Amino acid sequence: MPPTLADVAERAGVSRQTVSNAINNPDLLRPQTLERVQAAIQELGYRPNRAARHLRTRASHLIGLRLPPAQEFTANAAMDRFVHALVEASREAGYHLLLFSGGPGKPETTAEDLVRGYDDLLRSTAVDAFIVTDTYLGNPQTRWLSERHAPFVAFGRPWEDPDETHPWVDVDGAAGVELATQHLLDRGHERIAWIGWAETSFIGQDRRAGWERAMAAAGRPTDGLAVRVADTVDAGREAADVLLDSVRPSAIVCASDTQAVGVLHSLAARGLHPGRDVAVVGFDDSQVAQVVPGGLTSVRQPLEQVAIELVRALEALLAREPYDARGVLLVPTLAVRGSSG
Amino acid sequence: MPPTLADVAERAGVSRQTVSNAINNPDLLRPQTLERVQAAIQELGYRPNRAARHLRTRASHLIGLRLPPAQEFTANAAMDRFVHALVEASREAGYHLLLFSGGPGKPETTAEDLVRGYDDLLRSTAVDAFIVTDTYLGNPQTRWLSERHAPFVAFGRPWEDPDETHPWVDVDGAAGVELATQHLLDRGHERIAWIGWAETSFIGQDRRAGWERAMAAAGRPTDGLAVRVADTVDAGREAADVLLDSVRPSAIVCASDTQAVGVLHSLAARGLHPGRDVAVVGFDDSQVAQVVPGGLTSVRQPLEQVAIELVRALEALLAREPYDARGVLLVPTLAVRGSSG
C-alpha cells in the first residue's frame, strides 16, 4: 500500500496541507521546511494518488486518443510513429495517453459507434481532452466534440468546415508533393504523372495541388497525366499500367506509399527498373518505403513536431490561455532513395 | 458538468446509494425501482465518475503498456497490430490502455530509466496492472515488477528465469519456423538455409530450433547452412551474399521480415528472382512482407489471440482467481506469398 500525504506529513512533522503545498506551491514554504518535507517524500517514495488528485482538481492528466484499426496490406504505417511521438510529447507535459477504439470491433459501422468511445470517456470524466486524428471527409468526430464543448485538438485541418474554431495541427501535403515534384524536375524529368485519391478527398486534393503547382511553375503540361484511384496497392498498380501504356511518363508521384508500391509492382511486372527507367515517389516514408529493395523516395511528415505542437495547443486549451495560432501548418521533408534515381 | 449520483437519485426519487446499487448490484432493487432508476440514468446520460469510483474501489480499470520506440528502417511492425488488438481485448473486459514510454526520450539508457515509467504509475496507483512486452535477454522489467508484487502479465516467456511465477502468453516461434521450413520442404527444397539472430537471443534460438527440427525430421543436413547476424536489413543482405556465394541454398528462412527483406536485396542485386530462383521466408507478416513486389512469405503471429489471452490472464490475476494456466503458448500461421514459389 503506497504512502499517503498523511504518512509524509507525520514523518516530516508537519500537517498534510503543508506537504500538499510542498508539492504544488513550494514557494509557500520556508526553505527549511520544504527541505524536510522533500526528504520525507524521497524516503517514502511518495507519489500523489492520481485518483484523489483527479477527483479534487477535476484534471485526470490523461489525453484520449482513438486508435483506428491497423490497415494491413497497405503501407500506411504513420500511426505507429505518430503514437510514439505523442506519448513522448505528452510525457514531457505531464500527460499520459489513454487509448480507445471505435465501434464494436469490426469495421466502423455507424457514426454513433465511432462517437461512443468519446462519449463514454467524456461522461465519465476519464480524460481531460482528446487528440483527434481523422478529420477527413464525412468524419463526424470534430463537429460532435465541438457541439459538446469537449476540449480537443485535431491532427488535420477542418477541411469541411473552415468555420470550426478548434485548434489544429497539420502537415502541408501540397508543399510536400511540390517538393517531390520539384525534385523530379531537377533531375530532368518532364513528363511527371500523378496518381492520387478520389476527388472527394480533401487531403488527396491538397497533395495533388502540390504536383499541379510544381508542374505549372515549370511550364509543363499535365494533360492526361493525372489519375484518381483508391488507396490500395492494386489500384496503384492498375493506374501505373494505364499510364505506362498511354502517356508514358518518365516519373510518377503518388498520394501514398501504398499506391507507390503498386507502381513498383507494375514496373516489376514489366521488367522496368524504378529510378532508372521510371522514377517513383510516395508519401509517408513508411517502413515499406525505407526497406523495399532499391528504396522508395517518399515525402516524410514531421510527426514528432506534429505531436509537440498538438500537446502545446492542448496545454494552452486546458489552461484557457489565449492560443492565437488557431492552426499550425508544418512542412514535410523528402526522403530521397533509389526509386527517384 | 456531468450529472452525479445525487442528480440521478433526485430525478428517480430515491437515495444516492440506491442508484449506486442499481448500477453495481441491480438484483438488490425491486424491479419497479430499478426501472425508474435506469430511466433516470438514461435521461441524464449518467456515467459514474471514474476518479471517484477509482478512489473508492482502488481500481482504475486502466492497464499500463510501455510503448517501445518505433523502429525505422526495419520491417518490425508487429507492435502496431498488437496494440490495436490489445485495445479491443481490453475494451471488452472494461479496461482502457494507458500508454507510457521508457527513459527520457532518446535510446533506453539505464535500466532505471526503463523502469521509471512503471514506478511512477505504480506509486501513483494510476493503473491496475501492466502488460509487459519485451521479455528478452537482459530486460529487467519482469523481475523488477515481480519483486514489487506489481500485477502484470507478459507477452513472452520468462526465458531467463523459468522460476518466474507470473502469467505469460507467447507465440511458439519454433513451431512457426518449423511450419515455414516444412512448407519449403514440401515444395521440393533440399538445401534450406537459416539466417537468425545472435546466440544470446532466446527468441532467436527458439525460432532457429524450428528450422533444425524440420530439417532433421526430413533427414536433411544443416552444416554450413546457418548464419547468425544482427536484426537489420543490411545484415540480412550480407548474410544472404555469403550463403549464396558458398553453400548456394535454394531457400532461405529468416528470423525476421527485416532480415528477409535483406535477402530480397541480395537477390535483386544478383538479378535473381525470389520464389523462382531462391525461396525466401520471413517472420512477422509485416506490412512490408504483405506489399513488397512479389510478396514475402512470412510467419504470422496470432496477435489478436495473444491480446485476448493476455487480458483474460489479467482479469484472473486482478480477481485473484486461481489461474492454473501459468503460461499460454499459441501457434502461428504461415502467410504464403510469391517469395516461396
Add this chain to the structure above:
DNA sequence: GTGAAAGCGCTAACAT
C-alpha cells in the same frame, strides 16, 4: 429493499 453515515486521498479556502 432502501436510507444514513463514513471515508477513500487529495486540494481550495480560510483561519491562525
Add this chain to the structure above:
DNA sequence: ATGTTAGCGCTTTCAC
C-alpha cells in the same frame, strides 16, 4: 508560513 475545515463523487458498512 502553517494548520483547520470541508468536500470532490463514489461505494461500503450497517440500520431500518
